[in-house]
Amino acid sequence: MDISYRWLERYVHLEESPEALAEQLTMAGLEVDDVSPIGSDLEGVVVGEVMDVRDHPNADRLVLCDVDIGKDKPSQIACGAPNVAAGQKVPVATVGTTLYLPDRENPEERQAITIEKRSIRGESSRGMICAEDELGLSEDHGGIMVLDPDAEIGRPFAEYLADLDVQPEDAVIDIDLTPNRPDAASHIGVARDVAAINGRQLCRPEVNIPTAGGDAADQVSVDIQDPAGCERYVAMVVRDVEVKESPLWLKRRLSAIGLRPRNNVVDITNFVLHEVGQPLHAFDLNTIADNRIVVRSSEGEETFTTLDDKERTLPDGTLLICDAEEPVAVAGVMGGAESEVSDETTDVLIESAYFDPSTIRKTAKALSLQTDSSYRFERGVDRDGQLWAAARAAELIAELAGGTIVPGCVDAHPTPSETRTATLRLDRLTSVLGVNISREDAINHLESVGFVVSDDGGTLNCEIPTWRPDVSIEEDLIEEVARLYGYNAIPEPARVPIPNVTPGQRPVETLRRQVRTLLKGRGFREIYTNSMLRTERAEQFAITPGRDAPVSVVETQNPISQEMAALRPRLLPGALQVMQYNRNHGQKALRLFETGHVFRRAEGDEEPIVEGFSEHEALLLAMTGPHSPGGWDTDVRPSDYFDLKGIVEMLLDDLHLNDVSMTPHDGEASNNHVEPTIHRLDVHAGDRFLGTLSQVNPSVTEDVDLEDAVFVAELNLEALVDAAAPNARTDYEPVSRFPVVERDLAVLVADAQSVGPMLDTIRTAGQPLLKDIDVFDVYRGEGVGRDEKSVAFTLRFGADRTLTDAEVDTKIDAAVKELARSFGAELRE
Structure with missing residues (x-):
C-alpha cells in the first residue's frame, strides 16, 4: 500500500524525513518495504x-x-x-x-x-x-x-x-500491510499511528454530517434485502454538478500513489477512499431506475458488465447493488458500465456502505478481480465511518464540481454494530512486557489511537474503536501498548536464568532426523507444503489411511482466502501439487518425502488435546516416473509398487521395528466417495497400525496432469515412535576372520505360497549361525507339478570360529523340517 509523504502531512505535523518516518512505522508494526522519492524541486x-x-x-x-x-x-x-x-x-x-x-x-x-x-x-x-x-x-x-x-x-x-497546495517533491512510502490492520489502509489511518508515536495531534478534516432523512430520503430509497451481506448503506445526492478535469492538487495526490486521474467526481471518490479507508462509489443518478437502490444476492448465474467493459458471469450468492430493474454494481468490488459517471452526468448518487468481509472476499476471488475497494472491504472497514466519508465526498464534489448537496441522506442500518470492549490488567501488562509501564502512560497510549479508557483500579476498561476489528482480547491491548511504547524502549534483562539441565531431544524429533537421513541417502527430496487447502480439495482426500469412510474435515472460521479454508486431512494433496509443478518443468523421476501434521474432527471416545479435533504428525513417501535412466544397454524402467515397498521395509528395519507385517487391505470405501488411493497395503507392528502403502487412483493423478503411476506410503510418525525399539542401537561389527559357508536349498511348494513367510522360517531355524539368506531362483515348468513351484535359496553361515559340516547340516535339516511342517514343502533333489 502506497502512502504519499506530502499527503500524509495534511493530517499530522511531520518533522521526520521519509526514511526516518519509515523506520518509526516499521517499529510500530506497519512494515515499510520501500521509500521512493518522486518529483524534484523544479529549480530553474x-x-x-x-x-x-x-x-x-x-x-x-x-x-x-x-x-x-x-x-x-x-x-x-x-x-x-x-x-x-x-x-x-x-x-x-x-x-x-x-x-x-x-x-x-x-x-x-x-x-x-x-x-x-x-x-x-x-x-x-x-x-x-x-x-x-x-x-x-x-x-x-x-x-x-x-x-x-x-x-x-x-x-x-x-x-x-x-x-495551489501542490508540492513538487514527494516520497512514496510502500507499506506491507498485514491483514489484521485494515485501519491503516489509508492516509488518516497511518497518520493516527504517526501522531500517537510522536505525541502529536491528528488533524482530521471537519465535515458537516447530515441527519438521516430530509430531501435526500424523499428523492432516493434504499432497500437492503441481504442484511448479512450489507450491514449499512448510506446514500447522499449532489445535483447540478459539472464533470470536468480535477484541479492540480487532486491529480497530484492521486498520481503520487499510482492512480490515474479521470474526472473530478471519480477522483474525489478515490481521494476519500485513500484518505480515510472507506470505499465509495458514485452513480449517475439519472441512470438509476426509479431512484431506488436494492442490495440483494444473486440467484443462480447472472451476467453483469463491469466498469472495465467486461461481461462477467457472477457466481450464485454474489452481493449486488441494483436499481429498480437490474444490477448496477458488484457490491464492494466494481461498478457497472451503464451507471458510471460520465461527461454528461449532472446528478450524482454517492454510495458509502459496510459490506461483510467474507462475502466480498469470495466474490473478488471468484471473479479474479481485486480492486482498491475490495482490498479494504475484505479486511474490514470502519463500521461507523460510512456517513463521514459520504459527507466528505459530497462537500468536495460541491466545491470542485459546482454541485448542490441535497439536504439529508439515506442511512439504511438494519444491524447496528454493538460497542466492543476489552479489559487490560496492569500487572498482566508488566508481566508480559517485562517492563513497568505506568497507568498514565498505558492510558495515554491507548487513547492516542482511539480507545476510550476508564480506570478501575488495577484494571483498564477499554472501549474498542470501530475501526479496529483486529482488537478483541487483553493480549491485543498489550500489543497496542507495547508497539506505541516502542519495542526498542523495552530493555534487555540484565541476566537470563539458564536451566541446570541439558535439554534432551524428544523421541519424535530424534526419529524425524533419522528418517530424513535415511531417505535422503536413498535419493528422496524433502518437501514442505501448506497445511491449508480449499475445502473441496480437503474433502476429496478425506479418506485417510486406516479408514474406509471419509473423516470430517476441519474448516477455519475466518479463512484468508478460499485456497486456505480447511486443514489438510493427509499430506497427499500437497505432494501431488509439488509433483505436478515439477512434472510441468520437465522433472519426470520424482522421489519425495514430507513430515507434517494432519487434522480431522475427533470421533467416538477419542480424547484429543483440543476437544473435538484430532491431529498427529504424519510421514509421506511418494514416488513416480522412471526408477532409473535408460542407456545404450538398458531400457528405462518405471518405478513400481515394489520399489517403494522395499524403501519402506528398509526404513522400518533401520528403525528397529519388531513384528512388522504388510497385508492387503480388505475394506471398502464409501460408495458416494472416490477413494484417492488403490491397491492398498496396511502396515502393522504387532497390533499397532502404522500406515499404508498404495497407488494413487489414476482418476486423481489425471486431475493434476501426472502421466505416470504415483506410489505413496503414508505413515503415522507418532505411531512409529511408539513402536520403535527404545534402546536399539546400530553397532559396528568387524569383518569376520573366519570363512563363510554357503549352501543352496531348493524346495517344492504350492504355486500360491508366498516366499516371505518361508524366509522368516528359515531365518528362525538357522539361528544363530545363519547370517544371510537370498532367493536366487523361482522355477515353474518341466519336472515340477502344475500347481507347484520350485524356490531356491542361498544360505550363508558364519561364526567367530571355523564351522564344521555337521553344524551346518544340522541347521539345514532344521530349516527343511520347519518348511515341511509349516508350508508342506518338499526338498527338491
Missing part, C-alpha cells in the same frame, strides 16, 4: 507567457514559440505540443534546469536530462515548455501544461504550485 522552472507561435521552417510537427520568461527579451523555444497557443501562461524549464523525464523505452522509469541551448532542425531553442508528466506532477502527456491566466511571468514555478 519558471512561469512564462507564449507571445507568438509560428511554423518551424524545417519540421512539419514542430512550431517555434517566443516565450516571455521575465527577461530582457523573449526566448525562442521549439515545441511539438498540439495545444500550444499564443497568450498561454506555461511552465518553462530554462537552460541549465535538470528534469527527470520518462524514459522513451520504459515510461515507468525516469532519467535525468539537463536542458541546454540547442539547434533543432537549424533553429535555435533555448528552454522547454513542459507537460505535467515532464514535471513529475502526473502521467499526463497529452499536451503542455496551461496555467491560470493571472500567473505571474518569471515567478518560480514551485512557488506557483505552492499557492
